[in-house]
């Protein structure tokens with residue numbers, strides 16, 4: 001990706017993350033995927049390097065930097081392993097960011113600071129069997145009883161759930177009020193009434209475990225509510241700006257990994273007397289992947305720069321997320337095609353990229369939800 005307009009600080013940060021990823025993540029990514037295990041040691045490692053605190057203010061234990069830094073980190077992590085990047089993204093851009101924007105000082109000291117050090121791991125528990133693209137159908141209840149809330153219900157498809165210490169849970173505190181009745185709660189691992197199910201097996205992101213979380217009369221101190229009652233989710237939608245940009249950067253990084261692998265294969269693989277990279281179809285396909293990824297990256301950087309400048313960014317973040325995730329899916333499919341049968345084999349990174357990419361179109365607002373938001377921003 002063209003990095004000419006990055007500041008020296010951004011470029012140095014990107015290079016440092018890249019070196020780390022190439023040494024500590026990329027060589028192990030296939031093994032972690034096949035074994036379906038997450039390298040948990042990365043959390044304290046990245047915490048010590050200060051990278052989990054990227055784009056978080058120093059006052060809460062963050063490392064400073066902005067959305068551009070965060071996008072650079074996401075892209076580099078995803079280039080090494082999309083599953084590793086997914087775990088870090090949920091931990092930082094969703095769980096930790098909710099604590100930053102909605103948490104009070106005590107909550108930030110107790111939960112956010114150790115999360116940014118990588119000592120506690122976070123998850124973001126929104127989705128349910130009946131609540132996916134339509135947020136207003138969240139059925140998990142939060143009933144106030146004195147100085148506590150009682151949570152009942154079940155969350156599904158929750159990334160990091162099998163090892164999360166801090167769960168940020170979306171629950172209906174005013175049932176029937178749709179989004180205007182949703183609050184956020186911090187639930188600690190081990191709280192009576194919380195049960196985490198067995199890891200759910202899935203198409204891709206093998207190294208990133210997900211599970212169901214069941215709340216059965218789970219009592220949470222009122223002090224663990226994040227933000228005002230019935231306002232938490234609406235506010236989160238407004239302030240969790242890193243999410244869509246992170247997701248877009250993620251798509252660019254994963255697409256770039258697919259492009260790198262396909263180009264390497266095309267340079268080496270000889271058919272009809274020459275490297276397949278010399279055949280026009282192969283050259284043109286690689287050129288088109290590179291072009292679309294560059295466009296996706298520039299949209300992503302643009303949205304990240306708007307955030308850093310304090311300008312409205314909603315439409316651009318949706319455009320970046322929509323375009324980058326769909327480009328990533330297309331690029332991973334084309335890259336697998338160019339890698340032939342070798343790419344289809346279980347140990348090949350190309351098939352891993354192809355299995356990993358699709359979720360980017362589903363999470364953080366599906367492509368249809370992004371299109372809807374973009375259309376609304378056009379006044380239609």
Ligand SMILES: Cc1cc2nc3c(=O)[nH]c(=O)nc-3n(C[C@H](O)[C@H](O)[C@H](O)COP(=O)(O)OP(=O)(O)OC[C@H]3O[C@@H](n4cnc5c(N)ncnc54)[C@H](O)[C@@H]3O)c2cc1C
Nearest residue numbers: 124125126127132133134157158159359362363366368369
């Ligand atoms: C690998 C993975 C990790 C995940 N991790 C988490 C996590 O950590 N935390 C969490 O809370 N959730 C997580 N999820 C779930 C994610 O939040 C949901 O996938 C997402 O909210 C979409 O919901 P759904 O999958 O139920 O799709 P559905 O709501 O069932 O939608 C199905 C299809 O219908 C389309 N659709 C729905 N409504 C409309 C409409 N009005 N107009 C046009 N099209 C529409 C959607 O775009 C989609 O294509 C994860 C999912 C995956 C696959």
